[in-house]
Amino acid sequence: MEAQEYIESGILELYVYGLLSEKENLEIAELAKKNTEVDQEIISIEKAIIALSSSFSPFHSVENFQKIKARLELKHGKVFDLKPASKSSQYIGWAAAVLLLLGLGYQTMELTKTKEAISTVGNEKNKIQRDYAFLDQQNKQTEKNLNIVRDIKNTGVTLGGQAVSPKSFAKVYWNQQTKTTYIDAAGLPTPPKGMVYQVWSLKLSPVLTPTSIGLLDNFEGNSQKIFAVSQTDSAEAFGITLEPAGGSLTPTMEQLYTLGKV
Incomplete structure (x- = not known):
């Protein structure tokens, strides 16, 4: 896998969270040593998590927060916590999260409706095909019977x-x-x-x-x-x-x- 593929795949985020296997962790660590782009992406992810954890502590455990913060301090020196967000900023953040969840729920509902509509159309198509086949068979039988009746022999x-x-x-x-x-x-x-x-x-x-x-x-x-x-x-x-x-x-x-x- 190329460096850009690692970045786009989301595996680096899992690496930062410590959710990969030992073998995968070693693979990412070796790649980061050799590839500056991958190393910088890991640092960016870690900084972003620190920033988010400082403002919205409910999303990250103290243990994860301290591990990532210590890793950054080893690489780049003292890491300063961001100032606590104001209450209004927190409310805006929570409201945005709620709106996002509502949006995802609406999209899921619409997707379900679309799938059901496609299924209904498919069932209707199959029924029409069966009806057509039956009527076609009946039509052929009617033509055959008419030929019997009309045959002057x-x-x-x-x-x-x-x-x-x-x-x-x-x-x-x-x-x-x-x-x-x-x-x-x-x-x-x-x-x-x-x-x-x-x-x-x-x-x-x-x-x-x-x-x-x-x-x-x-x-x-x-x-x-x-x-x-x-x-x-x-x-x-x-x-x-x-x-x-x-x-x-x-x-x-x-x-x-x-x-x-x-």
Whole structure:
């Protein structure tokens, strides 16, 4: 560390107060012997402390005062105490100290407010980013669903409500070339806990033959209620039943919610 760096770092003040380790004290003492600028800075600090201690004794113990005064006398001869400050000067000094503390308190309070404001802005920014990502995802899903509905290659099959739920309805979008199948289940009520809707492709002749093509999982989490199910090779009708979670091997006809012919 260069001499100027020692001066600017505040370590010389700690040296004068005797707050450094023995190793650091020896290092500063050796530097002061070799460097006049550092030695003069130490002397200036010591003189300033003597002056302040003479005027405002509450800030420095008698022991520290005598140590620094003795050190100066060894270097420069007799050190004369400054005249005691007048009462008005003391009051001015104390008032200045109080104002300084108030100023520091105000600055600390403003800094805290600024940090809180920055934190609030950061939280708001994160919330906006999350909202944007959610809306962007919803927008993409809406565009995808519109493309399904508008695709002229898709055969739309309307499924009407049955005895167990006459007001229910649904719609199947089936591309007979690619075999892709989508279910619009917006007309179905939310299934009870532990139950799930299961979609069936049906052959009506020579005998009724149902084939499961998928479950409408996460019904409440799908806000647009359009679900992709398994590819359908052939079907004469589609039906949706309410089944226990995980689905069933055959449809529960008593829980047939919707049915429609192709």
